[in-house]
Amino acid sequence: MDTIDTDTARAVTGMDIYGRRIASRLMLGTSLYPSPQMMTDAINASGAGIVTVSLRRESGEARAGQAFWELIRGLGLDILPNTAGCHSAREAVTTAQMAREIFGTDWVKLEVVRDAETLQPDVFGLVEAARTLTGEGFKVLPYTVEDLSVADRLVEAGCRVLMPWGAPIGSGLGLNNRYGLRQLRAHFPEVTLVVDAGLGLPSQAAAAMELGYDGVLLNTAVAKAGDPVAMARGFALAVEAGRLAFEADPMAPRDMAAPSTPMLGQAMLGDVGGPGELR
Numbered sequence: 385m386d387t388i389d390t391d392t393a394r395a396v397t398g399m400d401i402y403g404r405r406i407a408s409r410l411m412l413g414t415s416l417y418p419s420p421q422m423m424t425d426a427i428n429a430s431g432a433g434i435v436t437v438s439l440r441r442e443s444g445e446a447r448a449g450q451a452f453w454e455l456i457r458g459l460g461l462d463i464l465p466n467t468a469g470c471h472s473a474r475e476a477v478t479t480a481q482m483a484r485e486i487f488g489t490d491w492v493k494l495e496v497v498r499d500a501e502t503l504q505p506d507v508f509g510l511v512e513a514a515r516t517l518t519g520e521g522f523k524v525l526p527y528t529v530e531d532l533s534v535a536d537r538l539v540e541a542g543c544r545v546l547m548p549w550g551a552p553i554g555s556g557l558g559l560n561n562r563y564g565l566r567q568l569r570a571h572f573p574e575v576t577l578v579v580d581a582g583l584g585l586p587s588q589a590a591a592a593m594e595l596g597y598d599g600v601l602l603n604t605a606v607a608k609a610g611d612p613v614a615m616a617r618g619f620a621l622a623v624e625a626g627r628l629a630f631e632a633d634p635m636a637p638r639d640m641a642a643p644s645t646p647m648l649g650q651a652m653l654g655d656v657g658g659p660g661e662l663r
């Protein structure tokens with residue numbers, strides 16, 4: 385990092401969330417870790433600036449939830465409450481309102497999911513909930529699909545950050561529709577775009593960043609790795625590498641070969657000096 389200029393370094397390492405500069409482009413979830421200590425170590429190793437927390441977990445397990453909250457607060461990071469597990473706009477709005485009180489933040493990662501098999505966002509409920517919440521002063525980060533019309537509706541509803549899925553939550557499949565994600569980036573150059581969900585490997589996070597995405601959000605790939613701390617570090621490096629590549633203006637791919645070694649003369653085999661000697 386110390387061989388690139390300061391502006392580039394800033395662009396590589398920070399992203400904008402509703403006017404706040406966040407030091408890292410990686411956001412991590414806080415579920416599924418083998419132990420609270422492992423979660424803390426993995427989050428620290430990732431360098432994430434934002435962690436997302438499910439309110440349902442907090443209120444569902446009263447005592448364990450309190451200890452968990454203390455742990456999260458001790459990390460000193462920005463908290464992004466999410467509405468995971470909500471199946472309607474109404475449920476998501478109520479959950480977001482409770483989250484604002486509990487966590488003291490206007491940010492909400494808005495999830496409205498209908499289909500249990502794919503956990504695909506319910507885009508109708510999502511837009512409805514986003515409109516209501518922005519009207520109440522929330523800063524909404526919707527978990528969405530890569531569809532341009534839906535994205536447009538969400539922006540119209542007041543969302544300044546969009547979080548399209550890479551693949552179904554917990555699948556680890558990576559970027560299922562790279563073309564759609566690229567289109568979304570091209571259509572919304574001013575919107576902060578974060579790939580959320582479905583990433584299984586650091587290379588997939590790097591690929592999202594190479595498309596010009598501002599950041600990635602993931603959980604399962606780190607929490608379920610054999611070594612969550614090492615995997616968290618791997619994702620952190622991949623996110624920086626991918627962003628750096630995007631900033632570096634990559635070469636255009638081509639179908640035909642193009643020699644990378646210039647031919648300035650012709651090498652000739654010597655007849656007295658031994659094999660391979662040049663004259």
Ligand SMILES: CC(=O)[C@@H](O)[C@H](O)COP(=O)(O)O
Pocket residue numbers: 412413414415436466468493527552553554555556580581582583601602603604605
């Ligand atoms: C924690 C959280 O917000 C998840 O709902 C998120 O979408 C991450 O998905 P993965 O677990 O697939 O990374």
